[in-house]
Amino acid sequence: MTTAAVDSHSHHAPPVPGRLLTRPGWVRVLWTTPLFFGLGIGIVTLVRWLADWNPVWYAQPLVAVELVMVPLGFLVGLGAFDYWAYYASGRRTRPEDHSSHGATSWRDYFRVNTDHKVIGIQYVVTTQIFFVIAGLFALLFRAELARPGDQYFNPQTFNVLVSDHAALMIFLVIVPVFAGLGNYVIPLMIGASDMAFPRLNALSFWLLPIAGTMLVAGMAAPGGGPSAGWTCYAPLCSHQPIGQVFFNMGVQWAGTSSIMTALNFLVTIITMRAPGMTFWRMPLLVWANFTTSLLVVVATPFIAGSQFFVMFDRVMHTNFFEPAGGGYVLGYQHIFWFYSHPAVYIMVLPGFGIISEVISVMSRKPIFGYRLMALSLLGILVLGFSVWAHHMFVAGMASWLRVPMMVTTMLIAVPTGVKIFSWLATMWNGRIHFNTPMLFATGFIATFVIGGLSGIYLASVPIDIHASDTYFIVAHIHYVLFGGSVFTIFAGFYYWFPKMTGRMYNERLGQLHFWLTFIGFNLTFFPMHYVGLQGMPRRVADYAPRFADLNLFISIASFGLGASTLVFLYNVIHSWRFGELAPANPWRALTLEWQVSSPPPLFNFEEVPQVVGNPYEYGVPGARHAILGVPASEPAGVD
Amino acid sequence: MRRGSLVQLTFFALVAAGICTAVALAIPWLPDPAGKEADRIDFTYWFVTVISIGVFAIVAAVLVYAILKFRVRPDDDSDGPPTHGHATLEIVWTAIPAVLVTAIAIVSAIVLAQNGRAGANPLVVKVLGKQFAWSFTYPNGKTYGSLTIPLGPSKKYPNGRATRLDITAADVIHSFWVPELSQKQDALPGAHNTLVVTPTRTGTFPVICTELCGLGHALMRSHVDIVTPAQFAAFEKGGSQTSGPPGLAVFQANGCGGCHTFTPAGSNGAVGPDLDKLADYAKTANRGPLATFIKESIVNPAAYVQPGYQDQMPHIYGQQIPADKLDQLVQYLAGPSK
Numbered sequence: 001m002t003t004a005a006v007d008s009h010s011h012h013a014p015p016v017p018g019r020l021l022t023r024p025g026w027v028r029v030l031w032t033t034p035l036f037f038g039l040g041i042g043i044v045t046l047v048r049w050l051a052d053w054n055p056v057w058y059a060q061p062l063v064a065v066e067l068v069m070v071p072l073g074f075l076v077g078l079g080a081f082d083y084w085a086y087y088a089s090g091r092r093t094r095p096e097d098h099s100s101h102g103a104t105s106w107r108d109y110f111r112v113n114t115d116h117k118v119i120g121i122q123y124v125v126t127t128q129i130f131f132v133i134a135g136l137f138a139l140l141f142r143a144e145l146a147r148p149g150d151q152y153f154n155p156q157t158f159n160v161l162v163s164d165h166a167a168l169m170i171f172l173v174i175v176p177v178f179a180g181l182g183n184y185v186i187p188l189m190i191g192a193s194d195m196a197f198p199r200l201n202a203l204s205f206w207l208l209p210i211a212g213t214m215l216v217a218g219m220a221a222p223g224g225g226p227s228a229g230w231t232c233y234a235p236l237c238s239h240q241p242i243g244q245v246f247f248n249m250g251v252q253w254a255g256t257s258s259i260m261t262a263l264n265f266l267v268t269i270i271t272m273r274a275p276g277m278t279f280w281r282m283p284l285l286v287w288a289n290f291t292t293s294l295l296v297v298v299a300t301p302f303i304a305g306s307q308f309f310v311m312f313d314r315v316m317h318t319n320f321f322e323p324a325g326g327g328y329v330l331g332y333q334h335i336f337w338f339y340s341h342p343a344v345y346i347m348v349l350p351g352f353g354i355i356s357e358v359i360s361v362m363s364r365k366p367i368f369g370y371r372l373m374a375l376s377l378l379g380i381l382v383l384g385f386s387v388w389a390h391h392m393f394v395a396g397m398a399s400w401l402r403v404p405m406m407v408t409t410m411l412i413a414v415p416t417g418v419k420i421f422s423w424l425a426t427m428w429n430g431r432i433h434f435n436t437p438m439l440f441a442t443g444f445i446a447t448f449v450i451g452g453l454s455g456i457y458l459a460s461v462p463i464d465i466h467a468s469d470t471y472f473i474v475a476h477i478h479y480v481l482f483g484g485s486v487f488t489i490f491a492g493f494y495y496w497f498p499k500m501t502g503r504m505y506n507e508r509l510g511q512l513h514f515w516l517t518f519i520g521f522n523l524t525f526f527p528m529h530y531v532g533l534q535g536m537p538r539r540v541a542d543y544a545p546r547f548a549d550l551n552l553f554i555s556i557a558s559f560g561l562g563a564s565t566l567v568f569l570y571n572v573i574h575s576w577r578f579g580e581l582a583p584a585n586p587w588r589a590l591t592l593e594w595q596v597s598s599p600p601p602l603f604n605f606e607e608v609p610q611v612v613g614n615p616y617e618y619g620v621p622g623a624r625h626a627i628l629g630v631p632a633s634e635p636a637g638v639d
Numbered sequence: 640m641r642r643g644s645l646v647q648l649t650f651f652a653l654v655a656a657g658i659c660t661a662v663a664l665a666i667p668w669l670p671d672p673a674g675k676e677a678d679r680i681d682f683t684y685w686f687v688t689v690i691s692i693g694v695f696a697i698v699a700a701v702l703v704y705a706i707l708k709f710r711v712r713p714d715d716d717s718d719g720p721p722t723h724g725h726a727t728l729e730i731v732w733t734a735i736p737a738v739l740v741t742a743i744a745i746v747s748a749i750v751l752a753q754n755g756r757a758g759a760n761p762l763v764v765k766v767l768g769k770q771f772a773w774s775f776t777y778p779n780g781k782t783y784g785s786l787t788i789p790l791g792p793s794k795k796y797p798n799g800r801a802t803r804l805d806i807t808a809a810d811v812i813h814s815f816w817v818p819e820l821s822q823k824q825d826a827l828p829g830a831h832n833t834l835v836v837t838p839t840r841t842g843t844f845p846v847i848c849t850e851l852c853g854l855g856h857a858l859m860r861s862h863v864d865i866v867t868p869a870q871f872a873a874f875e876k877g878g879s880q881t882s883g884p885p886g887l888a889v890f891q892a893n894g895c896g897g898c899h900t901f902t903p904a905g906s907n908g909a910v911g912p913d914l915d916k917l918a919d920y921a922k923t924a925n926r927g928p929l930a931t932f933i934k935e936s937i938v939n940p941a942a943y944v945q946p947g948y949q950d951q952m953p954h955i956y957g958q959q960i961p962a963d964k965l966d967q968l969v970q971y972l973a974g975p976s977k
Contacts, residue, residue: 013665058827109768154854155854155855155856155857156854159851159854159856161655165901209850228851229851233811233812233850233851235810235811235812235828236811236812236851236853239810239811257831258718278856286921309935322830323827323828323829323830324829329828329830330827330830331814363719364717364718364719365719365720365721365722366721366722366723368722368723368724368725369723369724369725369729370723370724372724372729372733377807392720394814394823394824394825395825395827396824396825396827396830396832399755403744403748403751406744406748407741407744408739410740410743410744411737411740413736413740414733414736414737414740417732417733417736418729418732418733420698421732422729424698424702424705424729425722425725427701427702427705427709428701428705428709429709429719429720429722430705430709430719430720431709431711431715431719432705432706432709432710432711433710433713433715434706434710435713442702442706445698445702446698446699446702449694449695449698450695453691453694453695456687456690456691456740456743457691459683459743459744459747460683460687460743460744460746460747461747461751462679462683462747462750462751462754463680463681463683463687463747464675464753465680465821465822465823465824466669466680466684466818466821466822466823468814468823468849469814469816469823469849469850470849525755529668530666530668533668533669533670534668534669534670534818535670535816535818535845535847537816537847537848538849539856540853540856540857541857542857542858543857544845567900588716617721618718618719618721619718619719619720619721620721623721
């Protein structure tokens with residue numbers, strides 16, 4: 001495509017005067033949302049009236065249906081379905097004018113935008129907003145836990161804060177932030193002009209704020225918010241106040257978003273790689289997202305099933321998990337963990353990819369054992385599906401099942417160990433630049449090894465019987481999801497910040513942020529191993545007085561950890577506006593995203609790149625990953 | 640790898656292992672075990688700890704060495720040696736962890752099998768979890784709000800017995816745990832799970848619910864008294880709960896003793912006010928006659944909070960306890976204090 005052609009496609013269709021109410025956008029949202037709300041009420045009451053079910057006006061089904069209808073109304077108003085509706089109604093194919101592509105002002109981030117780079121930033125900013133909200137929830141309940149007994153919150157509010165902290169961090173921060181970073185980087189890394197399905201991509205993003213709003217809004221529901229923990233175990237969760245339905249449905253919206261993005265990644269990675277980009281030449285981040293997407297596509301429907309069943313138990317009085325009606329209580333846990341254990345890998349494999357990029361580039365060495373690194377991802381993928389019941393060692397499932405589940409769980413340590421050792425070997429003899437991304441990558445290795453080792457303790461059934469459902473679990477999960485995933489996310493943010501914003505972040509503030517986070521993190525979570533083993537259960541608003549001193553210490557440390565985020569936010573916001581302009585390739589990296597300008601052009605590459613070598617050939621004289629300069633074909637969809 | 644760097648690396652690893660070992664030994668990470676199962680779990684724990692310290696020391700040593708030796712200044716734009724891998728090394732660090740985790744799995748599986756065996760003639764106690772109290776029913780049909788079990792068989796007490804708990808729940812999932820016994824088992828509504836404990840020392844230890852079960856989860860506590868076989872025989876004969884006043888059954892079924900001291904019920908909880916002093920409290924509170932005051936304090940605990948305590952009693956007992964049982968409980972609590 002010529003430069004002129006790009007320009008002709010980059011301007012947006014001028015707004016048509018007088019059609020404000022029917023044009024896709026926030027004005028249309030203002031009337032489609034109430035319309036769908038009314039439709040929801042109409043359908044429920046009409047069906048109940050026709051079927052002669054009393055009372056006709058009944059809150060449970062109304063809320064459940066409205067939590068589908070209102071978001072649909074919002075999406076229709078925003079224009080997420082416009083093109084498909086036009087196409088499906090059998091009208092003439094509308095030539096793609098790319099009017100919904102790219103961003104020239106901040107307003108373009110608030111509409112259905114099909115540019116993967118805009119969507120990537122939409123994802124990242126949204127997840128950071130929820131990161132701050134969920135972090136504040138944690139600080140609130142740490143304030144409560146600073147002393148034994150009730151301080152600020154009653155047990156209901158406490159349980160809501162704990163449940164929503166976990167649910168938001170998992171479904172609205174860690175899972176989607178990787179989808180966001182992947183969205184921005186992966187098409188660039190494989191030499192594509194966009195994702196395979198840009199409109200689906202836009203829809204995937206807009207489901208996220210819906211899911212997040214639903215989880216937060218549930219807190220204001222009459223009777224209190226979702227308070228059965230993020231695991232939402234039946235039958236407790238079917239007997240909670242109606243805020244629990246907001247949780248059940250919020251998870252569905254986040255899960256749908258996750259599945260659609262994963263399908264998009266898979267098709268993009270399989271079909272849209274640049275010429276010469278074989279699987280064995282793909283950067284490890286692409287491998288990681290490929291593996292993760294396979295996990296998401298297979299596993300996520302299971303959590304959808306678990307949440308639908310448990311909601312049907314309360315709303316429609318089914319008996320999937322109600323023992324009184326012949327239901328199988330443990331069935332919930334099996335279905336739930338069949339997603340939620342692979343979800344742990346969904347939340348960390350893309351991080352592994354980020355760490356591989358950062359360590360190789362910053363150590364100025366090829367990644368050590370590239371093929372084994374990629375194969376170990378696939379090993380984790382396969383084993384990851386065979387370990388779900390290690391969350392249920394004390395649950396009372398068939399006791400023989402515990403030993404095989406223990407063995408598979410232990411074996412996962414092998415491919416994970418391979419990755420750790422290979423990163424260390426990559427650093428060995430390197431010329432290491434300990435800038436902020438590399439500091440977070442190094443800090444990640446240290447904390448993730450601790451989280452991995454405490455995972456070995458928990459994999460051993462007898463030790464797990466002692467430690468299950470205690471603060472030891474809380475310590476372990478935060479060492480793998482905070483010391484693990486969140487550290488990789490920060491490494492990724494700093495690493496690609498110049499590419500995404502076109503500006504450099506402040507290096508000194510970045511390093512300050514790392515040290516505050518690293519120290520605050522360890523002071524907060526390491527003592528939890530001890531209080532857990534000594535006998536403090538998790539998810540309690542009150543605890544035995546002998547744990548008072550350590551809990552006060554943990555709470556103070558957690559406030560320090562929370563404050564470190566302020567440094568990060570200031571650095572990001574200030575650098576985004578006033579930072580030094582970033583060169584195309586500040587890290588002297590070989591992968592393709594660094595071979596185009598910062599930020600990249602609208603369709604990424606002026607010409608389709610020709611991949612000629614491996615992505616990490618640092619120190620190899622004359623080695624090249626790709627040649628840019630082959631004439632390009634038109635991007636898909638141009639008439 | 641040069642010889643000098645290997646020596647330094649070994650030195651770092653030894654220092655790291657030394658620090659980790661000191662941390663592992665100086666802090667009493669696990670509670671002092673009170674049962675055979677806990678002893679075995681302790682052994683497994685130390686087995687894993689030794690391996691973990693080894694692995695962590697190696698990783699820490701390489702990280703520290705890399706930070707100290709391989710860092711360059713920001714303006715250094717040289718590249719490292721283009722090493723792509725090393726087949727032998729990659730096989731080694733795949734195989735060794737595989738062997739180590741297999742060893743842990745074998746030890747764990749043996750311990751698990753041993754910890755499930757109750758031996759001949761165990762005492763069987765039925766455990767019922769409900770929101771938010773535990774109750775324990777003995778073979779003789781008597782039910783208590785706390786657990787009393789004998790020491791396991793030993794040289795000193797050849798007539799000791801292991802205890803097999805038959806655990807279930809009335810409403811939602813709870814989880815039975817005694818940290819000193821290290822054994823834990825979920826209580827499921829509509830299903831029965833078993834758990835074996837073989838105590839090795841006498842004492843009173845907390846029983847904790849570890850599965851989120853609703854508003855009163857944090858306060859769903861009881862205790863276990865481990866006694867000598869002779870004391871247990873005496874316990875089995877006397878101390879019947881069913882022969883006591885009807886209010887005692889209500890007291891125990893609702894787990895009041897988990898938080899409150901009340902001598903007639905034999906409870907010594909210290910979370911909430913001391914119920915032996917109810918008459919004094921009623922005078923200070925000045926909220927009507929003793930019985931009225933007690934009832935109000937159960938149904939609406941926030942109405943008056945005894946100085947020195949906090950408003951943390953669950954507000955659920957008004958709905959949870961039927962009216963006739965509530966009257967029995969009020970009468971029982973007011974009675975001995977008159």
